Amino acid sequence: MIPISSKKPFSALEILQYTLLISALLYFGKTLFIPLSFSMLISFILYPVCKWLEKKGIPQTIALFISIFGVTLFLGTVIYLLFTQVIAFSNEWYVFKVKLLETANQLSFFLAERFDLSSEKQMNFLKNVVSNSGTQAISLLKTTLYSLSESVFYLVIIPVYSILILYYRQHLVNVLYHLFPSEKKEIIREILVETIHAYYNFIKGMLVVYLIVGVLNSVGLAIIGIPHPFLFGFIASILTFIPYVGIFISSLLPITISWLTYNSIWYPIGVIIVFSIVQLLEAYIIFPFAVGKRLKINTLVIILVIIVGGMLWGAAGMILFIPFVSIAKLIAERTESLKTLAILLGDGEIKKTEGD
Numbered sequence: 001m002i003p004i005s006s007k008k009p010f011s012a013l014e015i016l017q018y019t020l021l022i023s024a025l026l027y028f029g030k031t032l033f034i035p036l037s038f039s040m041l042i043s044f045i046l047y048p049v050c051k052w053l054e055k056k057g058i059p060q061t062i063a064l065f066i067s068i069f070g071v072t073l074f075l076g077t078v079i080y081l082l083f084t085q086v087i088a089f090s091n092e093w094y095v096f097k098v099k100l101l102e103t104a105n106q107l108s109f110f111l112a113e114r115f116d117l118s119s120e121k122q123m124n125f126l127k128n129v130v131s132n133s134g135t136q137a138i139s140l141l142k143t144t145l146y147s148l149s150e151s152v153f154y155l156v157i158i159p160v161y162s163i164l165i166l167y168y169r170q171h172l173v174n175v176l177y178h179l180f181p182s183e184k185k186e187i188i189r190e191i192l193v194e195t196i197h198a199y200y201n202f203i204k205g206m207l208v209v210y211l212i213v214g215v216l217n218s219v220g221l222a223i224i225g226i227p228h229p230f231l232f233g234f235i236a237s238i239l240t241f242i243p244y245v246g247i248f249i250s251s252l253l254p255i256t257i258s259w260l261t262y263n264s265i266w267y268p269i270g271v272i273i274v275f276s277i278v279q280l281l282e283a284y285i286i287f288p289f290a291v292g293k294r295l296k297i298n299t300l301v302i303i304l305v306i307i308v309g310g311m312l313w314g315a316a317g318m319i320l321f322i323p324f325v326s327i328a329k330l331i332a333e334r335t336e337s338l339k340t341l342a343i344l345l346g347d348g349e350i351k352k353t354e355g356d
Contacts, residue, residue, distance in 0.1 A: 023312065026312050026313070027312050027313075030312070030313050030316075033313075034154070034313055034316045034317075034320070035153075035154050035157045035158050035161060036161055037316075037320045037324075038154070038158050038161075038316070038320065039157075039158050039159075039161030039162040039165055040165060041199060041320065041323060042071060042158065042162040043161075043162045043165040043166045043169070044195065044196045044199040044200075045199055045200065045203055046067040046068070046070075046071065046162070046166060047166065047169070047196055048196070048200070049063075049066075049067045049070070050063045050064060050067050050166055053066060053067070060167070061167075064163055064166050064167060065163075067166070068159055068162060068163055071159075071162075072159065075155075078238065078239065081235060081238060081239060081250075088253050095260055096256050096259070096260070099259055099260065099263070103265055173192065176188055176192075187334055190334075191327075191330050191331060191334065194330050195326075195327050195330060198295055198323060198326040198327065198330065199323055199326075201294040201295055202291060202294065202295060202322060202323050202326065204294060205290045205291035205292075205293070205294040205295070206291065208290045208294075209282060209286055209287050209290050209291065210237045210238060210240070211237075212282075212286050212290070213236075213237040213240060213278055213282050213286065214233050214234040214236075214237030214238070215233070216233075216278045216281065217229075217232070217233030217234070217236050217237055217274065217275065217278050218230040218232075218233030218234065219233075220233070220274035220275075220277070220278060221233055221254060221271065221274060223274075224267065224270040224271070224274065225262075225267070226254055226257070226258050226267065226270075226271060227257060227258075227261060228257075232250070232253065232254040235250050236250035236251065236254075236275060240279075240282070247275060247279060251271060251272065251275050254271050255268040255271050255272070256268075258270070258271055283306070283318075284303060284306075287302075287306070288302035288303050288306065291322055292347070293347075295322070295323075295325075295326040295329075296329075296346060296347050297322075297325055297326060297329060297345055297346065297347060298345070298346065298347045301325065301344070301345050302322060302325075305321045305322060305324075305325050306318050306321070306322070308321065309321030309322075325345060328341070328345065329341075329342060329345040329346060332345065333346075
């Protein structure tokens, strides 16, 4: 294997400068790079499907739309699960509201009896809280509306980007070939092939994560006695595909049903505790271990990348930065001046280049 560059290793100062430059570029350009990155991820995953359909004699355009339709169907299923959760929760809202008022009255009576807080003092406290939180509520509403509009934009533009990347894939590859000397063409082709393979392993790792999370959710709900634990556990696991919002909505129905079934606040609290513990395990143990092993990246780097991705791009960065690191590792393994980076990112198995 011929290394892409024979340049002397980068100094620590050069690495720091490039890191700061790339971080600033990613942060300020996230409106462009986030949907483009998701589109590249989808196009890399769908490329083998498109190629297989084209080999069967299906025209390229039709093969593209069949592949995109499959992804759209999956996302539509996830959105349908979200709406069914919301509708099921809204159907129980009246009973839920009655239970909530009963609990509030019981809490008020408990505070008045145990801590000598009269109803008047409690009402004054609630009025102060409401008045002080008004500004925060408006700010939260603005943030929510912005996030919603941003999500709609991504849902529209990502499929368009994906189709265009797949349609012009040969043209884009030829551009890459022209950016480097002709003798590097085979190395570039190898990196592209292994990148697609790495993204495929990333998706397989994600499926393993969702399976483990679903089992843990279900077992936890079964232990505390929640009805239909496997249904709620795996719905919550699937909806974790949507960061933050998915787990919140998926928890509403088991919380409501547990409260209505047992007429006790402790069962809803138990549901929240189960989902919170599983989410922490998923974020910092299950996800780094399952995905890192498939991408052959060490777990420490995966955890750090998740944190950095969250700082730069939020929830999207926590997902996208993992395959980015796998691509960086592929390039570093084939570049003599980046061998130290390859060792840092790897899990102990370093590929050798010719002449080593």
